[in-house]
Structure formats: C-alpha cells, structure tokens
Amino acid sequence: MRRIGTLGRVALVLALALPLGAGRLTAPPPAAASDNGLSIRPAMGWSSWSFVRRWPTEAKIKAQADALVSSGLKDKGYIHVNLDDFYQKCDANGFVVDSHGRWTVDETAFPSGIKALADYIHSKGLKFGFYVTPGIAKNAVTRNTPIEGTPYRARDIADTTRQEKNYNCKNMYYIDYGKPGSQEFVNSWARQFADWGVDYLKIDGVGSHDIPDVRAWDRALRATGRPITYALSNNLAIADAPTWRQLANSWRTQGDVECYCGPGPNGSGYPLTDWGHITSRFTSAANWQPYAGPGGWNDLDSLQIGNGDQVGLTSDQRRSHLTLWAMAASPLLLGTDLTALNATDKAMLTNERLIAVNQDGVAARRIVNAGAQQVWSKREANGDHIIALFNTGTSGNQTVSVTWAQAGLSGPAAITDLWSGRSGGTVSDSYSATLRPGETRLIRAAPRSGGTVRHEAENGTWTAGSTVDSNHGGFSGTGFVNTPNATGAYVEWSVESATARDAPVTLRYANGTADGRPMDLSVNGSVVVANRPFNGTGAWTTWADATLTVPLKAGTNTVRVTATTAGGAPNLDFLDRG
Template sequence: MIRIRSLTATVAGLLIAAAVPLVGTAHPAAASDNGQSVRPAMGWSSWSFVRRTPTEAKIKAQADALVASGLKDHGFVQVNLDDFWQKCDSNGFVVDDYGRWAVDTAKFPGGIKSLSDYVHSKGLKFGFYVTPGIAKNAVTKNTPIEGTSYHAKDIADTSRTEKNYNCKNMYYIDYSKPGSQEFVNSWAKQFASWGVDYLKIDGVGSQDVPDVRAWDKALRATGRPITFALSNNLPIADATTWRGLANSWRTQGDVECYCGPGSNGSGYPLTDWSHVSKRFDAAASWQPYAGPGGWNDLDSLEIGNGDQVGLTADQRRSHFTLWAMAASPLLLGTDLTHLDSVDKAMLTNDRLIGVDQDGVAAKRIVDSGARQVWSKKESDGQYVVALFNTGTSGNATVSVNWSQAGFTGSGDVTDLWSGAHKGVIADSYSATLRPGETRLIRVKPVSSLKSAAASPGMAVAPTSTSAGAAPRTPRP
C-alpha cells in the first residue's frame, strides 16, 4: 500500500527506513502475499476512547488532531473506525437490500464513504470493522446475494451463531454452499467502494478459518489495496494460518481494563498495568511468527492522555518499548484532541518508532521475575536491547551480557529514549530501574567499529571505558 503523506512525513519515513533496514528471518509459514503491511501499521483506532459511541464528528476530530499534532508526520496515518457504526433492532443488525449491515445514519449522516473521503483529504488512511457471519435479519428476510441468483437462506447455517460484540444474532456461513463466497465478495466490494484501506475482522477463532480465507480472497478481488487485520485473542496453534492469510492478528484479549466510570466501563482509566504487562509473555510466545507482511498485534497503544489513561509515565514508556520491540502495530487508542505534552514527546520519538518499524520482532533473552531483557539484531549488525522492571514496587537492577544478546566483547551504546551516547561498554550492561521503568539501547559491537575504521573514509565513534549502570533516562 502506498501511504499518502505530507513531504515532511515522507522524508521522516525515509530516514527511519534508512536507519533501520528490514531484516528477513525464517518463519514457519510464508507471510500473506497481498502486498500490504510490509511494516507494522501506525495510526489511531476508535475503540479505546470513543468506544460504543462513534460519530462522524468524533472521527473527523481525531483525524484533524492526528494531522495538527504532527503525529501524521511521524508515520501515524491510519484512522480506524471500530465497532458500533452499524444500526440494530430487536433481531440484531439492520441490513441493506443485499443482507449487509446498514450504517447508523444518526451517527454517520454523510455515510461511510463521505467520512472516508474526509480522512483521505487529510492525507490519512481509513480503517473499518466487521465480524464473521451473516445477520439474522438477512436470513429472516432472505435477502438476495448481490450479483447472483442466491439468497441468504441458501448460505446460512442457522444451527450456529457467530461471536459478535454488538447486535449479536449472527449466523455462521456454510462455505460449502454456492453463493457464500459471493456474499463476502459483495461486502468487500462495498467496503472498497467506500475507500476502506484497512479492515479489521473481529471475533475470529479457529472455527472461523473459512471466513478468514473468504475475506482474504474477497479483499484481493476488489483490486483495492486493503490491509487485513484479525482480532482478537487468536489461538497460537493456528499462527501459521493467520500469517498466511492476514497482515496482523491480535495475540490476546483487549488491553482496555473496562474500569472507567461510564457505561460498560468506558472513560478513564482506559487500561492498567496488569493489562499491559501480561503482553510480555504473549509477545515472547508469538515472536517467531512476525515479519514483513504479518505482525503480532498487541492491541492499542494507550499513550496520549498522560497518567489518566491508567499508567504512570514510566509504565507508558515501557508500554511503547514492548510494542516497538515486538514490531506490533502502533494504533493509538487515546483522545488525540487532548494530547498530553509528555506523551506527545514519547510518540514523536523517531528512535522508538524506528525500532518498531525495523521489521524485526525481538526475542526475550532474560526472564527473571520482574526483570526482563529483550533483544533483536538489525540488518546492519546493530542490536536493540530493552531492559524492563515490570514490577509495581521496588527498584530492580536488570543486567544483560552481550553474549546473551548475540555478540561478544564490547558494544558502543546509545540510549534510544534520551538519544544520549553512552560510549563503549565491555561485556555486559546493567540499569537500575524504577517499578515499571525501561531502558532501551542500541548497541554496535566494537568489532563492527574496527571493521569500519579499516575502511577508507569511515571513522570510529568516540569510546569510553565506563561500564555498569547507565544514568537514569531523563523524561522527555
């Protein structure tokens, strides 16, 4: 997919790409060849903050803020409308003449295409939402399947109901029946005509592999480049299947805590540390399946509104660091119209964004209670290493030997949160971290420096004999 960006954003993207080239690694299955999501998606999604009350005005306001804040210029270009765009009655989803969900025009008076056009006019990409199956109302009315002689009753398996989080009342589709693929095709064609660039299909489990295959085929048939995302808490036993059919897959349930004061737990806080920290184990387990064209999605990035999201500043940096190390999509879930200055500095740190966009999912190399270390090697021979104290009380000294990361000797170290060059450090690295704090470093093995020095026109970076704990990372 070619992202439409401002000149500034294009230059920034090129700089990131030049600094952190993609690395190809072996995977248990080939990635989807639909040509989308060569790097993890970046942008904003409506679910965390807007939740069940999306409107045309709210989505436009967030798109405006994405541009005005400068986040777009750092690569955050996706604007995703999640669930609750549809209209329901007592029998489930209201449907159009061809059995597809009808838009709630009270929320979206201009329709979805008009909203998509607005998002595109800002140089952004538009994302949308659906779940597997066919609506009960379509079957009850026996609506025709567009472009065919078949009808809803010809393809519905009314003995089974699909998972749906909104209007419910969704039947399974029997893909052995003629007209089933054509029904999904008609829906995909409609979405493409509305200008959808990214489609999230939610409520997916192992039983929905036929639906995922059908949607993959249908999206390709539209001729429009559409990134295909799966959600949520997908079983790892089918990881190779998800990787072959889609561009990302949610590895766990929602990151939201649903502990706010509003209806259905909406409002602040959006999340808490327990919902973020449980992602560490999932990221470690799913690590082998990520790579260009297909990513392990750790869910929304809850950074943007300061402490009220439910995380301290240290925890928010750790949140971002883990997502970046895992090469997860970076889809903000916060209210961008009230962007916190501390969080804006986090989100516009191109060194962190570059770690996410390098196309490499890190491995966990130290797992000792609250002390964790993750590492990945990039194509230029440099390593990115993250040290975490995932605890909620007490400082912890976290250490890593360079041999654990993948090389021996000394390494030239740069702190990626602060940008400070720490010099050459021999053998190992340690940091004393506050509860929930992280240290993220880029390390160039000294042997690489020596090789560079031997080449004409190459200079060796300044060195230091200092070792041990690096100074505390300053707050941006």
C-alpha cells in the first residue's frame, strides 16, 4: 500500500458526517480547532466597516444595535455588534497612546468611552466586538511608555526596523517576542479590552509573518478570564490554515468584499459591493472548506444584504450571496445599514431555514464546478443532505443538475426548497433546476425511510496519520481513506436510524496484499463484530463488499472499524447503511 504523507485529523466530538466534494483532495484535514470553547457555531451579527466605514461614532453604533433588536434580527441569532477601525485618535506620528502605550479612543466620536458603549450594547442583550492590529505604536516607542505591571518599556520590545501593516494611523512597529515584556504588553491591552466588556476581537492586517502576534493575542485573551471570540483578518494564507484554526475562532480567507466603488471618499457609499466580489468567494470557499468546523470558521467577510438593490446586487444575487455564506458556514456579520432595513432583505435574513443551514456546524463542499454552474453539498447530523445549486453567470439561464451519487446520497429522497419552504416531493436519483443569472436553489434532501444511505469514508473521521487518496481507481466519491499501518487505526461514521433495529451495513474495501487486514466493528463503543479478516482482494484497484448486521439505536449511532494488527486497515471507500 502506498502511503501519502502523514496528515493528521483530529475528530470533533459532534457526530457530524460530512458530504463529499472536489475540494477535499486539495488541502489536508484540519488541525485541532481552538479549545477556547467559543464560536461552536459561526458568529452572527453586524460590523461597522461596510456602511459606517471610516466615520464610526457612539451614536451610530448605538443606532445599529437598536435596529438589530427592533428589526427582530437579534431574536434570530444576530447578536454581535462589532466596532471596526477608525475609532482611534491619531496625530502626525500615528496613534495617540495612553500611559501604557495602548491606542486611545477618539473622545469626540465616543464621548462616553468604549466601556459605556459596551454596557449599552450588553443592556440590549447583545455582544460587543472591537478591533486592533498587530504591533506597538510609534508614539509609544518615542515616549518609551512603561509596560503595565512590569519594569519594561516600549523600546525594550519594539523592532523599529520594521513597520506593521495598519490601515488608519499607520506607524506601527513590529514587536520582538524574544524580548521580555512583549507578551506582557499584549496582556495589558487584552486586560483593558476585557475590562471594557469586549466579547469579540478582530485583529486585522494579519499575515503569516504575524503568527507570533496571533499567538500572543490568543494567550492574552485567554489570560483575561473573559470569553472573547477571536477573529483574524484578512486574506490569510491557506498554507498556514492549521495555525489559524488552532489559535483563532475565524479567519478571513480573502480581501474585502466591498468594491470601494461608491461616490464618497475612499469609495464609500452605495454600492457597497458588486457581483464579482461575491463570485470570487466560490473558489476560495472550496479551497478552505476542510479547515472549517466547530470552534473555527472560514470567514468570507461581511454580508451585504439589508438595503435592497442599492448595495450593488440584485435580489437573486443577494439570495445566492446568503446561500453561499450559509453553505460555507461562514460568520454572518451584516455590513449594511440596519436602520434602513429593506423588507425583501429582512425576509432573507430572518429565514430560519437558511439560518439553520449556516448554524448546523458543517461546511459544504463544491461537487460541481462547470463554468457558471456550481453545486455544493453537505450532510447534516440527522442524515439529511443540504444541496445548493447556483448560476453564477451574468446573462442567460442555466439548467444546473446534480445526481445523488455526486452528493453521496443513495436511494430516493424527499425534497424541500429551503428558500420557499415548499415540498418538492420525492426524487429518485437526481435533481435539476433552471436558474436565472445570479439565481440559486437550495434544497434539503431527506433520505426516504428504509432507503440505503451512503457514508463515504473520506467524509467520516479517522485516526491521525490517515490520508484521503485517489491513486487507485474504482472508488466512490472523491477518494478513499488510507490509514496508517498500525494497530488501532480506525475510520468512524455517524449513522442515523429512525428506529432501534438490527440493520445491514456494507463496507467497501480494497486490500492489495496477500494478508488479511482484520478489523473490529463497533457500534456506540461496543464491539459487535470482532477481528473480521478483510482478506486480500487481489489488487488495490479491486474493491470488495463486506455486509454485516449491526444493532442500531434510534437516532445517531457511532460506527467505527478499527485495525487489530500492525498492518492497519484495508483501504476504505464507504459504508452503506440499509
């Protein structure tokens, strides 16, 4: 058996069996998610950048918070109110700093201060988000301000040979984390934010060279004792995706979704975006998909929905915009003016079926990518498949189709249109929709009771060191799981059953050796078939089926096969539940 790499996968204990997709083989399985206990589901709320842009004020932020409540969006889960950049005070040398070298707030725009603003937002039952960038301000170094609670000063930790990226006052030096006092400086800033009541922190201008800062802020936020959701921005490198996932709760996968094509200063005003800025997210969402999961999410940037066509998108395009964000399990952070919420857009944003797709904890994979025709699919914990069809073109209708085999579904399924809520009846093996330019169709495909449900091995969870390979043909889905040659190597699936029963399960496998590769099969932690031999199939391209009967309880069952010898498991293609 050819082994390709030693890419590890840490299974999240959420009993989620994920759907297949073409993007799976282009990136390794995710590293462990942040264990700060936050963002188990993608964040929902509002952020100031898109509409308020460079001119935030206390009054504007309060007005948006009020609108979040009065519109009913809060009751649907939109609870974050995030103040982005340009709240700070600047002079000719950059950020004006306090006595400990931290940015000061523009008291003209925020006369009551940040803590009072956070208290106001909390009084509405909402959460308050804030903003920072890596580094230490030039003014702190010039004044050589003391680092709170330490004998060290700003010049002790600043690398004045390099300037950090900053979009506002600029003049930010790198921090040398090899110097004593560096972590303590970040800690003091994080304590200040926690004291103010910050619940969500966006650190912007982050690149791979800022990983020491990202680590420092992770430590600092944890040390405050306050639960603060930690978000990174923007256009982060996918090569470092395991690091972002380990340290943060979300990370921006591209540059800004705003087009900066409005009539105001710096391209502000309407339109806020355009269709090209939305469609560019399809490929990045596909590439980043393997890294999303509970505790850490791929952030596609703000939702430009709320103010009708003037945002720069048609109603069809706005529905597609929300559908992609929901399927990708991206944070849903609105960037529009909620004080002028459009009725059509409010209906989109409060559609509980769409919100549920976003909040199911599963990021979809792209399974069809044919020009303007896109199909995405994911499998939820109850066994239902959520499938989105898109026409991303700007002219001409497209008939977009998907087969159940492409989606990892076997047998007939009951269809529900999730945008309208209408039933589509029972469909045997495929689904098609003729879509206008920019239009989407989002369906729930619920396997009909008694039908066979396929669980691709690459969509389960598996032992560290396993890989998803495609070098031996004849497999189903996008690949097969190749486990390490080791006792205890396993693949595990979450299997649904409507009733408690003895059910047939079929394992498809290949064993190109002359020796057996025995495995135990366990259900919900108990071995029900011990040391099943899984003998040689003659070649790695020759697949065989082993059908076994196992006891399933009503609801979700954990089915695992585990190698019992040092040879490891055979290559595993799928498990079918009858």
